[in-house]
Amino acid sequence: MAKPTGIEKSDLLTAAKQCLVDKGIEKFTLKAVAEQAGVTQGTIYYHFKTKEQIILEIVQDICENSWNEIMAFDQQMTQSALISAKSRYDNDAFYHKLFFTLIVFGFTNPSIRQQIGQILATENEHLYNGLKKLWDTSPIEGVSLETWSIFFNALIDGLAIQVMMRDDFDVDAFYQQLEKILQTLHHLGK
Amino acid sequence: MAKPTGIEKSDLLTAAKQCLVDKGIEKFTLKAVAEQAGVTQGTIYYHFKTKEQIILEIVQDICENSWNEIMAFDQQMTQSALISAKSRYDNDAFYHKLFFTLIVFGFTNPSIRQQIGQILATENEHLYNGLKKLWDTSPIEGVSLETWSIFFNALIDGLAIQVMMRDDFDVDAFYQQLEKILQTLHHLGK
Amino acid sequence: MAKPTGIEKSDLLTAAKQCLVDKGIEKFTLKAVAEQAGVTQGTIYYHFKTKEQIILEIVQDICENSWNEIMAFDQQMTQSALISAKSRYDNDAFYHKLFFTLIVFGFTNPSIRQQIGQILATENEHLYNGLKKLWDTSPIEGVSLETWSIFFNALIDGLAIQVMMRDDFDVDAFYQQLEKILQTLHHLGK
């Protein structure tokens, strides 16, 4: 008993994220996390002070790490990649479920809420940088690029909801038309 | 003991909604609902078979009733009313919190998920009807009005998230610029 | 509301017996009895003061009524009818289950225990009367007919247990050999 397992905090966080998405908020128990990670409950308490702390660190982790991966598309930004990359169901249902779950946590937990706000701000910024590369100026006068970035970020999240909740949502058809909207906007700017 | 209270199922549902928003998923307990409604836990079980049933009936209730009130703006639909009405924070943070909470419930509960999908479809339809009145044809060729309704519905939900999670979000400034986007789209269609 | 249902105490007792056997002691609830009888729980409280009272009246009912039917075989008493009649599984698994259930109730309820004791005494007496008709004198000197009646009554109950609890119990084979035992005893007495 009491052998080093070589398990690190990040492993526990990964297990915790998986649990949160798989079981939902109500059944997100430390027992479940421990099982998922292959350790005992006691071990979790060696790494985290409380259950809430785990959730907080998940949020921080997303803020710091996950974002990088998700925003890798930053590089080869094209027209509709703007939106599609983060929204395609297959790629990130997991991420979006996790994200929305944390948002709902945020409703009653100021500290989480604030961090989620921070993440959103960062997302907006990333989109802003992407837009700057694509568009010389805003396609519509009086609408700043900052506003456009918020606009698209909101669109991304809202679409994720539709995709996740509606079985009959035709993602591909929608993106084809979305592409046209973006092209039109692009031409407006010239 | 055991006197009629004159309390009806709808009162319990109202109390339950309030609790769900106030306390969050984890602390959404039947004790809390009972207290909120001014009855005993036993009474709740006289009206609902299980806790899950309460949540299900909340979703159904939203589907059937709440929507009417929220969509009252259907009548005097103007340009940006399209979006703003449902999104203004002060008006319906309650509704949006409730809605997102149920969405997250839906992640792990197929039966709820399906109903939420239904609600989204209905929302899309309402927006579609509003758009038909505003626009003779789609402002952009190849983009159907159905797509636009999904587009705006997603935007509404995504914005709600930003509004709810970010203290520094300047709602008014954003809506002013959103208005311009809508005007531009409107003129495109001519 | 509040219509006479023509339901009488005996109907409720019948329903209660059925529940007791079907659901077992732990799940013997008044709700179950009410459903079985097709009335509401309130109705039960019109006829019985408490749940315990129902059980008590079941015992009394068995003591007074059921016994007559079960002991109808008294008339055509033959050799092994002595035992078989009351023991054949198909005929009275119901009765035996009820009886043993009440016995176990009696372990912790003196008033029930006493009545069960009374029932057993009556059973012994019935068997005694049957034996008197079959045998002029006891087949074994020094063993009274009273003892034989207890002996056979115990055998009947003990066999019922074996029959009820063992799937592989070969009732017919056993009774064939039991018949031989009884015949031998019969001849001993001559």
Next chain:
Amino acid sequence: MAKPTGIEKSDLLTAAKQCLVDKGIEKFTLKAVAEQAGVTQGTIYYHFKTKEQIILEIVQDICENSWNEIMAFDQQMTQSALISAKSRYDNDAFYHKLFFTLIVFGFTNPSIRQQIGQILATENEHLYNGLKKLWDTSPIEGVSLETWSIFFNALIDGLAIQVMMRDDFDVDAFYQQLEKILQTLHHLGK
């Protein structure tokens, strides 16, 4: 809080048996077991998955352990020891109450019923072995020793019922006459 108690599963089972006999099926609560064992309810759930599991393990325990003690008489088997040993009220009212209680549980729980059946089969076997030592051959032609063992086992259980339920049952007088029956059977075999 949360200090090792040195209590083991077998201690909890012992406490549970005591409760089952003392309080009866209906009042056999985990709270009662916990108090009897001097632990908290939570501790019980650390060792057993459900309440039903406790009952199941009681049955298993009887099957494996108790039997050895009870059947110690196997060694010095004499005539009526055959029956008396297991039946004398003072010795094992506890065991018999427990046993009958479990039988009644078995009525509505197949898994328990099956194990009880197994126990009965084992009892029959033990009696069979005892009989083989006492009797060279069966006292009555056509009646196998297996049948006799079932016969006596049933008698034992049936008598236990009479002894437990009737205050006025004269155990000693009955056993004296039972002895005579056994002697007669013994002589028949010669």
Next chain:
DNA sequence: CATGAATGAGGCTTCATTCAT
């Protein structure tokens, strides 16, 4: 470092019982 045993508070649920109608 890590564990397993233990805790106690609290959650969901059932149930006997009551009472106004």
Next chain:
DNA sequence: TATGAATGAAGCCTCATTCAT
């Protein structure tokens, strides 16, 4: 006479958390 709404106590069970080893 019968009912349905309501109650509150109690039951089973889960869970975050603690602590000796």
